[in-house]
Amino acid sequence: MAKKHDHPCAIAATLNVIGDRWTMLLIREAFYGTNRFGDFLKNTGISRNLLTERLNQLVEDGIFMRQPFADRGTSHVYELTEKGRALDAVFLAMSHWGNAHIYGEGNEPVRMIDDDTGLRVDGFDLVNSDGHPVNRSKITLELGPGGDGRTRNRLAAVRKFPFS
Amino acid sequence: MAKKHDHPCAIAATLNVIGDRWTMLLIREAFYGTNRFGDFLKNTGISRNLLTERLNQLVEDGIFMRQPFADRGTSHVYELTEKGRALDAVFLAMSHWGNAHIYGEGNEPVRMIDDDTGLRVDGFDLVNSDGHPVNRSKITLELGPGGDGRTRNRLAAVRKFPFS
């Protein structure tokens, strides 16, 4: 991928791993069960050389594990690591937003169903470290231990989120 | 941005809007309260010509509203639309993942605090359309009204998510 963002920010850091046109599509495939080079290729439309590069990078970043697979030829299996599976929240958020705001109600290509009730999965509640729900409009940003002067200045300007 | 993904998938559709190195960073800035060309420029490090192009695209995509601002020179104010604010879930998911899996506990540059309890915001619960919690490991994918033959074939292969 391109040059990395280098300021202390979790969004920037995350974009350094998944912030390009293809990576989240590869991770979507992994969640769908795809684990072979050729299947990633076929199901996403990425070019071969980019796929090679992206898979290598994702293995290096600890998102995929690569294991030999004795089939025909030189085969490997790519599986999500725990760190990779933890991207499920990003997957779900993007999936929900795309359904709601690009396709719109009644036009979703794929829906997620809650097996227990048969109802559609339909959003998220934020929870705090006690597991209790958080009011999305009452969140404050705080300088963390990994922040620096830039972070402090940045937060000094704005602390309230317009979450809804 | 680059060529668009063209298959019926909410992730692909979302990537067509935010799937590049800079866009989520601009949206982060908007959540932080940034609304002027020069401030986006300064706070992200994007180049001027790309910023112009991205802002135009985001206005076209309905993520930002652009309004005249009488200051000095030819000024505008960029504000998130409701569709843009709805990306808060993506923002929160990326933010949480970056903190947890790139910086790690004790190294977060920025933390989100639940004003009501003072505790850290620490993840998401999925909810169904009744607003009730969903067991993440019990979700099924279903062909939606906007799906096509490709979608059907795709889902036929795998229906269970390895969410954790």
Add this chain to the structure above:
DNA sequence: TCCTAATAGTTCTTTTTCTGAACTATTGAA
């Protein structure tokens, strides 16, 4: 009125990345 400063945006060149196609390598099975 004219100049200046502030802001936003454009243009242009160079560098980097992506695309797409052809080619190579490895290995199991016939």
Add this chain to the structure above:
DNA sequence: TTCAATAGTTCAGAAAAAGAACTATTAGGA
């Protein structure tokens, strides 16, 4: 030992991004 399947490499052309210089617009002040 040849063939087919798979993964991966190489390379040329196209597209996008980076970075710097330049232009345009307008408020305010001399």
